[in-house]
Amino acid sequence: MSSGEGVLAPWSMEKVRQQVEVQIKYDGYLRQQTSEIKRFARMERRQIPADFDFDAIRGLLTETRQKMKAIRPPPLDKPAASRSHPADISLLLVHWSAKEAVL
Numbered sequence: 001m002s003s004g005e006g007v008l009a010p011w012s013m014e015k016v017r018q019q020v021e022v023q024i025k026y027d028g029y030l031r032q033q034t035s036e037i038k039r040f041a042r043m044e045r046r047q048i049p050a051d052f053d054f055d056a057i058r059g060l061l062t063e064t065r066q067k068m069k070a071i072r073p074p075p076l077d078k079p080a081a082s083r084s085h086p087a088d089i090s091l092l093l094v095h096w097s098a099k100e101a102v103l
Contacts, residue, residue, distance in 0.1 A: 043093050057095045064088040 050072055054065045064084040 040093070043097070048092075048096060052096070054092075057091060059091055061085060061088050064092075068092070 048068075052072075054060065054068050057065075061084075067084060
């Protein structure tokens with residue numbers, strides 16, 4: 001054992017190298033996920049307008065469309081929205097954001 005490894009016990013230099021490699025390898029992915037989580041958190045706090053046209057969103061499941069129309073205007077943090085498919089919520093957020101950007 002080298003003198004540097006004694007300080008890191010019970011970590012070996014190889015374990016430290018592996019940990020650094022993992023952190024470097026996944027750093028970009030983790031930053032992207034953190035950014036997305038913050039973006040979704042901001043959007044969840046906003047209220048979808050009562051006149052929002054769910055029928056205009058191509059690809060949205062009928063089940064999700066019906067849920068959203070039934071709890072009009074649906075905040076995205078409500079249980080009905082959370083029981084919807086994640087892909088539908090993402091599609092809804094993208095469509096809603098694009099519509100707001102035009103206005």
